[in-house]
Amino acid sequence: LVMKLLLDDETLFRNIEVFNPDYVPEQFLYRNGQLNALASCIKPALKGARPVNALLVGPPATGKTTSIKTTFQQLSDFTNKVIPVYVNCSIIQSSFRIFSEIHKKVFGFLPPETGSPLTKIYDSIFEKISREKKVLLVALDDMTMHSDVLYSILRAHEMYNVKTGVFAVLPRNHKLDEKTRSIFSPQEIRFPVYKSEEIFSILKDRASAGLYEGVATKAVIETIAAATSEDLRFGIELLKNAVLEAEGKASRAIKEEHVETALSKMNSSKKNMDIGEDAKLLLELIKSNGNINSGRLFEIFGKKSNVSYSTFYRLLNKLESLGLIKTVDMEKGGKTRLISATSKNF
Numbered sequence: 340l341v342m343k344l345l346l347d348d349e350t351l352f353r354n355i356e357v358f359n360p361d362y363v364p365e366q367f368l369y370r371n372g373q374l375n376a377l378a379s380c381i382k383p384a385l386k387g388a389r390p391v392n393a394l395l396v397g398p399p400a401t402g403k404t405t406s407i408k409t410t411f412q413q414l415s416d417f418t419n420k421v422i423p424v425y426v427n428c429s430i431i432q433s434s435f436r437i438f439s440e441i442h443k444k445v446f447g448f449l450p451p452e453t454g455s456p457l458t459k460i461y462d463s464i465f466e467k468i469s470r471e472k473k474v475l476l477v478a479l480d481d482m483t484m485h486s487d488v489l490y491s492i493l494r495a496h497e498m499y500n501v502k503t504g505v506f507a508v509l510p511r512n513h514k515l516d517e518k519t520r521s522i523f524s525p526q527e528i529r530f531p532v533y534k535s536e537e538i539f540s541i542l543k544d545r546a547s548a549g550l551y552e553g554v555a556t557k558a559v560i561e562t563i564a565a566a567t568s569e570d571l572r573f574g575i576e577l578l579k580n581a582v583l584e585a586e587g588k589a590s591r592a593i594k595e596e597h598v599e600t601a602l603s604k605m606n607s608s609k610k611n612m613d614i615g616e617d618a619k620l621l622l623e624l625i626k627s628n629g630n631i632n633s634g635r636l637f638e639i640f641g642k643k644s645n646v647s648y649s650t651f652y653r654l655l656n657k658l659e660s661l662g663l664i665k666t667v668d669m670e671k672g673g674k675t676r677l678i679s680a681t682s683k684n685f
Contacts, residue, residue, distance in 0.1 A: 351582050351591070357549030358579035360572065363408045366544060369537045370402045376528045377410045377506070384421045384474040390504030392493070392523050397530030399660045400572035403508050406530075407478045414476075421474045429481040437488050438464065441477060461491065465499040478506040486519040493522050510656045532569045532665070539564040542574055550582065559593045566602055568681050570662040577601055614661070617644050618654050625664055626680045633666075633676045 356362055367374070373395075380391035395403040411423040424444045426437050438460050443449045445467055450460050468475050477492055479485060492503050507525065509515075515523060533541065542564055546555040555578065563581065567574030580601035585593045614622075621640055625631065628639070637651050646654075655678070658664045666676040 351550055351554045351586055353551050354549050355579075357545055358575055361404075363405055363412070364544065364548065367402070367405060367409050368541055368544060369533065370406055370530070373402065373406050373528055373530060374410060376526070377406060380504070380506070380526060381410070381414060381421065381476065384476060384502065384504065385418060387420070387472070387474070387502065389496075389502045390421075390474065390476050392504050392525040393506045394523075394525035394527050395506065395508045395530060396527055398532055398666065399662075400570050401530035401532055402571075403530050404480055407480065407506055407508070411476075411478065419473075421476055422468070423476045423478070425478045425480065427480050428483065428485055434485065434488050435460075437479075437485065441475070445475075465495045465501050468501045469499045474502040474504070476504045476506070478508070480508045482507050482509055486516055489515075489523060490519050533571050535564060535569075538567050538569070538571055538574055541571060542567075542578055545575060546578065553592055554582065554585070555593050559595065559598060562595060562598050566598070568662070569665060570681075573605075573662050577605060580605060614657065615654075617646055617650070618657055620644055621651075621654050622658055622663055622680065625658075625678055630677055630679045633678060636678055 357364075377393060380393045382390075384390040395406070397403060407425060411425055414421055414423050422444055424441050426440050428437070431437055431440060435457050438457060439449050439452075442460050442464055445464050450463075464475075475492070475495075479489060482489070489505050489507065492505055495501050495503050505523065505525075507523070539561060542560050543557070546560060559581070560578070563574055563577050566577060577598070581593045581598045584597035584601050585591075588597065590597070620643060621636075624636065624639055624643075628636070631639075633652075633655070637648065640646075640651060655664070655666070655676075659666060662681060664678055664680050666678050668676055
């Protein structure tokens with residue numbers, strides 16, 4: 340057909356994996372300060388001492404996970420004295436599975452799922468690390484329910500004479516219990532939201548790495564960056580979907596109409612997603628009250644919905660992860676936040 344410009348085996352993507360959420364770019368932009376801070380935490384481990392524990396703090400899609408993965412990859416290439424283990428706790432949710440992942444990194448294979456009690460796996464991990472005089476560094480990403488795991492890793496030195504450290508990424512306003520925080524004593528590394536010009540530069544870099552030349556013009560990337568509203572993850576997904584729209588229309592380049600269609604579909608998908616009645620009510624209150632601090636918001640919300648304070652913060656985290664609201668810490672430690680709705684529709 341005349342309109343079929345793209346053959347079945349043709350694509351506008353040079354490498355579509357560049358647009359996946361877990362992709363680690365070769366050139367990681369605008370996070371040198373955070374990478375240097377993580378490297379400083381690791382430095383004592385290179386001399387056989389305990390690494391400095393770290394808590395990575397910031398809104399979703401600000402580079403926390405990528406910073407850890409980038410640092411761990413460089414560390415693995417540099418030395419075998421430190422064993423870095425990355426665990427995504429939103430996927431690997433039980434203590435048994437977390438220590439199984441650590442076992443896999445230490446031994447090269449997973450332990451049996453049955454017949455191996457957690458205590459036996461724990462013993463085998465730290466006995467081997469002790470024999471080999473290595474340092475264990477575990478990253479617990481999106482950690483919500485695993486204070487016991489963090490505590491067990493950091494207290495291993497008492498029984499096995501090993502050096503261990505933890506890098507933790509907590510959802511916004513998730514607090515560690517006092518016992519765990521006292522032994523953790525982390526260095527806080529903050530990740531601010533990306534500025535508009537930074538988002539444009541990152542999207543341009545992704546387009547260069549993942550698309551063929553000429554597919555995404557500067558003007559198109561500027562349009563996508565403008566629609567991103569501080570949420571880099573959304574911008575990368577929008578760029579990918581705009582390319583898919585262009586392919587579907589047998590075009591060899593993204594046009595403004597492809598971006599508009601992709602954006603419309605993504606917003607429609609969010610509207611159709613069931614986030615629950617409590618989350619919808621909370622979002623409406625945020626929209627109607629403009630910039631509002633978290634304490635006052637909970638006071639208003641509590642009069643309309645019978646939920647606990649912890650559920651209230653879980654709902655806030657959910658709305659923020661969807662890019663529907665943005666928050667700014669009003670004091671050190673993030674106990675009080677200024678909350679407002681974004682321009683994205685739901």
